[in-house]
Amino acid sequence: MGKIVLRQLKRAAPLIFFLLSTPFAVHAQEVLRWGADPSGGAPYVFADPAHPDRYVGYEKEMVEALAAAMNRRAEFVPTDWETIVTSLQRGEFDVIVNGLEPTEDRARFILFSKPYYIFKLQLTVRKNEARIRSLEDCHSRTVGTLSNTAASRLMAKEGIPFKGYADPVGAYKDLELGRIDAVLMDVPMEMYYARDNPRLRPAGDPVHRGAYVVGLRKGDEALKAEVDAAIDRVMRDGTLERILRKWSLWDDAQAELQAAARTDVAAGEKKPDEVAYEITSSSFNWREALLRLTRAALVTVLLSFGAMWIAVTLGLALAIGQSRGPAWLQLLCTAYIEFFRGTPVLVQLLFLYFGLPRLGLAMPGWLTALVGLGLNYAAYESQVYRAALEAIPRGQLEAAYSLGMSPLLAFRRIILPQAFRIAIPPMTNDFVSLFKDTSVAFAISVWELATAYRELANASGEFLLLGLLVSAFYLLMSLPLAHLARRLEKRMQHGRAIRAVESEVAA
Amino acid sequence: MIRVEGLGKSVGGARILRGVSFRVEPRTVLGIMGASGSGKTTLLRCLNGLERVTEGAVECEDVRLEAGLAEKEYQRRVKHLRRRVGMVFQHLYLFPHLSVLANITEAPVQVLKKPRAEAEQLAHELLEAVGLKQAAPRYPESLSGGEQQRVAIVRALAMRPEVLLFDEPTSALDPRRSFELVAVLRRFVGQGQTMVIVSHSIKFLEGVADFLLYMEGGEAVEFGAKERVLREPRDPRTRDFLRQTD
Ligand SMILES: Nc1ncnc2c1ncn2[C@@H]1O[C@H](COP(=O)(O)OP(=O)(O)OP(=O)(O)O)[C@@H](O)[C@H]1O
Ligand SMILES: [Mg+2]
Numbered sequence: 001m002g003k004i005v006l007r008q009l010k011r012a013a014p015l016i017f018f019l020l021s022t023p024f025a026v027h028a029q030e031v032l033r034w035g036a037d038p039s040g041g042a043p044y045v046f047a048d049p050a051h052p053d054r055y056v057g058y059e060k061e062m063v064e065a066l067a068a069a070m071n072r073r074a075e076f077v078p079t080d081w082e083t084i085v086t087s088l089q090r091g092e093f094d095v096i097v098n099g100l101e102p103t104e105d106r107a108r109f110i111l112f113s114k115p116y117y118i119f120k121l122q123l124t125v126r127k128n129e130a131r132i133r134s135l136e137d138c139h140s141r142t143v144g145t146l147s148n149t150a151a152s153r154l155m156a157k158e159g160i161p162f163k164g165y166a167d168p169v170g171a172y173k174d175l176e177l178g179r180i181d182a183v184l185m186d187v188p189m190e191m192y193y194a195r196d197n198p199r200l201r202p203a204g205d206p207v208h209r210g211a212y213v214v215g216l217r218k219g220d221e222a223l224k225a226e227v228d229a230a231i232d233r234v235m236r237d238g239t240l241e242r243i244l245r246k247w248s249l250w251d252d253a254q255a256e257l258q259a260a261a262r263t264d265v266a267a268g269e270k271k272p273d274e275v276a277y278e279i280t281s282s283s284f285n286w287r288e289a290l291l292r293l294t295r296a297a298l299v300t301v302l303l304s305f306g307a308m309w310i311a312v313t314l315g316l317a318l319a320i321g322q323s324r325g326p327a328w329l330q331l332l333c334t335a336y337i338e339f340f341r342g343t344p345v346l347v348q349l350l351f352l353y354f355g356l357p358r359l360g361l362a363m364p365g366w367l368t369a370l371v372g373l374g375l376n377y378a379a380y381e382s383q384v385y386r387a388a389l390e391a392i393p394r395g396q397l398e399a400a401y402s403l404g405m406s407p408l409l410a411f412r413r414i415i416l417p418q419a420f421r422i423a424i425p426p427m428t429n430d431f432v433s434l435f436k437d438t439s440v441a442f443a444i445s446v447w448e449l450a451t452a453y454r455e456l457a458n459a460s461g462e463f464l465l466l467g468l469l470v471s472a473f474y475l476l477m478s479l480p481l482a483h484l485a486r487r488l489e490k491r492m493q494h495g496r497a498i499r500a501v502e503s504e505v506a507a
Numbered sequence: 508m509i510r511v512e513g514l515g516k517s518v519g520g521a522r523i524l525r526g527v528s529f530r531v532e533p534r535t536v537l538g539i540m541g542a543s544g545s546g547k548t549t550l551l552r553c554l555n556g557l558e559r560v561t562e563g564a565v566e567c568e569d570v571r572l573e574a575g576l577a578e579k580e581y582q583r584r585v586k587h588l589r590r591r592v593g594m595v596f597q598h599l600y601l602f603p604h605l606s607v608l609a610n611i612t613e614a615p616v617q618v619l620k621k622p623r624a625e626a627e628q629l630a631h632e633l634l635e636a637v638g639l640k641q642a643a644p645r646y647p648e649s650l651s652g653g654e655q656q657r658v659a660i661v662r663a664l665a666m667r668p669e670v671l672l673f674d675e676p677t678s679a680l681d682p683r684r685s686f687e688l689v690a691v692l693r694r695f696v697g698q699g700q701t702m703v704i705v706s707h708s709i710k711f712l713e714g715v716a717d718f719l720l721y722m723e724g725g726e727a728v729e730f731g732a733k734e735r736v737l738r739e740p741r742d743p744r745t746r747d748f749l750r751q752t753d
Contacts, residue, residue: 399600402555403614403666404589413617417604 040167096215310374315381515562538716
């Protein structure tokens with residue numbers, strides 16, 4: 001829940017900052033607006049647990065040092081990791097400083113500074129895990145990681161099945177709960193989120209050797225030179241080392257990386273400041289993307305039908321309970337309906353996914369989404385059924401009674417079929433919107449169609465083409481439904497006439 | 508055989524019926540007349556257990572509904588009662604989602620557990636008797652008012668009730684249709700059916716009824732053989748009513 005508030009704040013933050021800063025910024029020094037995702041962003045940049053309105057993190061301190069070296073004022077712009085490159089391109093901030101890896105894909109859209117940090121990847125498993133000793137053992141397991149990171153690209157290349165998360169907390173939590181078998185993540189995050197967790201332990205030594213760089217817009221060559229010079233400077237004067245040591249991130253690899261910048265001054269001669277590091281590449285391929293989209297579309301369909309089944313059966317029970325049950329049941333049903341209609345479905349999903357495991361009930365993401373959406377839509381369906389039941393004249397029931405039918409029989413054979421006919425058009429419409437609402441499942445890392453689009457598009461930059469493709473997928477599935485809804489609606493209107501003709505023909 | 512003894516019905520503080528007593532012998536037709544709001548419909552609903560009596564009792568064959576029965580016992584008796592007493596409502600309430608045939612066979616099959624073929628056989632016979640042989644597969648909405656009326660009668664008759672209650676059967680019919688209905692109903696009476704018919708049409712009741720009951724203000728003012736009540740009413744209120752309606 002905290003995360004949602006944070007996301008909302010994040011959206012509004014640039015505007016608020018802008019409004020607040022404009023009048024004062026006119027005569028002040030130039031700003032360096034830097035973007036990063038602070039949700040689950042430790043130890044890079046994150047909301048200080050002690051003062052949640054303040055951000056802390058080693059990258060925050062580093063950017064402030066860099067800005068000082070550039071004689072600028074650092075201004076933090078919170079953003080989303082998934083869309084960080086496009087946000088930079090749109091000019092929401094000037095640089096990305098968010099543990100960004102200089103991949104070839106990204107090189108097509110943005111500039112990179114020189115590296116400022118060498119990172120490794122650490123595999124983490126549950127304490128009692130005996131089968132997994134290294135990444136090699138994970139080929140038939142599910143490994144969690146952040147979407148669109150070195151770790152995810154590495155596993156994609158190695159053919160290891162992985163699950164992409166939006167933040168490290170969710171990934172490690174799912175590992176604890178047994179929803180996944182291991183987590184592979186950059187060492188800084190692993191250190192902060194998993195190293196001290198008594199239920200988890202590292203599996204094997206860190207692997208891979210990658211670099212973090214500052215990302216800049218294409219064309220900002222001058223700013224890039226400025227940033228590079230600033231990086232050199234904070235390395236040379238020991239500021240960066242001090243910051244990294246403070247955050248326990250200093251190691252031999254950093255010493256090696258910084259040696260170039262440092263000896264430079266000492267010896268006064270030009271040395272190549274190249275340090276060896278590896279770059280993961282995602283090698284985006286359309287065939288694979290199409291396959292993943294198709295799989296995601298199937299998940300979407302499964303979610304929709306499963307959730308609708310729950311919504312229909314539970315909704316009917318709620319409607320009957322609410323209108324015909326004893327007083328306590330009516331109260332219970334009303335409370336249920338008001339609760340689920342009065343709170344956002346996103347909050348309900350997050351509660352089911354992260355809250356229920358505390359009570360000992362940990363469902364996998366897809367099941368959580370299916371059940372959550374079902375429970376939510378049941379509240380809405382119940383009102384459709386209640387209205388439909390109330391639309392049947394009381395005389396129908398009395399006519400059935402006068403023919404000797406029991407209340408149950410009268411309800412089942414006389415009232416329900418008539419109410420169902422009234423309820424079909426609104427139900428079909430609800431189904432279409434449920435179908436689209438499955439996209440909220442991305443919040444709990446379910447790989448349905450909307451999540452797939454977000455991740456594939458962010459990884460490839462193909463927002464337009466993939467967007468058209470995904471829309472086509474949605475339409476392919478929802479148009480027949482909408483068509484069915486319209487036809488049923490028409491039938492309800494003209495049903496009498498149609499049936500009259502049919503029976504005329506039959507007679 | 509219907510016996511009504513000191514029947515009273517109050518809703519809230521209002522006494523809708525008070526001290527109503529009469530009998531209906533088997534194979535006869537009782538016509539109930541009275542001004543609007545005199546309690547005719549309420550009386551019929553009491554006879555069918557759709558309303559609970561608050562004073563006195565109604566008895567049909569061996570099923571007796573009296574005031575102050577415990578809910579469980581009341582429901583048990585009503586269940587028996589409704590197998591013996593059928594009702595045709597003023598607004599008919601045919602089941603719109605079922606064909607004419609299914610409207611008629613639904614209760615015999617579901618309640619009496621008759622084999623479907625047997626129930627359909629009977630339904631076809633009854634439909635033929637009221638001149639609606641062709642209507643079986645049609646849906647109620649496609650029928651005229653008079654045809655719907657006859658389907659409602661057949662639907663009630665298919666349960667083979669000892670008594671059939673009618674509320675305003677002629678309100679939707681033109682004079683000719685009402686006249687035809689008299690013939691249809693008399694034929695079933697001839698076959699042993701007992702009926703209670705509420706109507707505003709004295710002419711219709713004159714044609715169909717054997718006995719007449721005049722109601723006013725929730726009371727049974729006059730009860731007797733049709734000819735006697737129409738020709739020489741004893742109570743001045745009945746006399747006034749008959750004069751006004753002629
Ligand atoms: N549930 C109820 N609550 C309060 N009053 C009622 C109720 N049912 C009937 N009444 C009243 O009882 C009186 C008799 O109603 P009833 O429907 O039996 O009259 P009726 O003789 O059938 O009239 P009409 O010829 O207009 O159909 C009316 O004044 C009516 O308003
Ligand atoms: Mg009436």
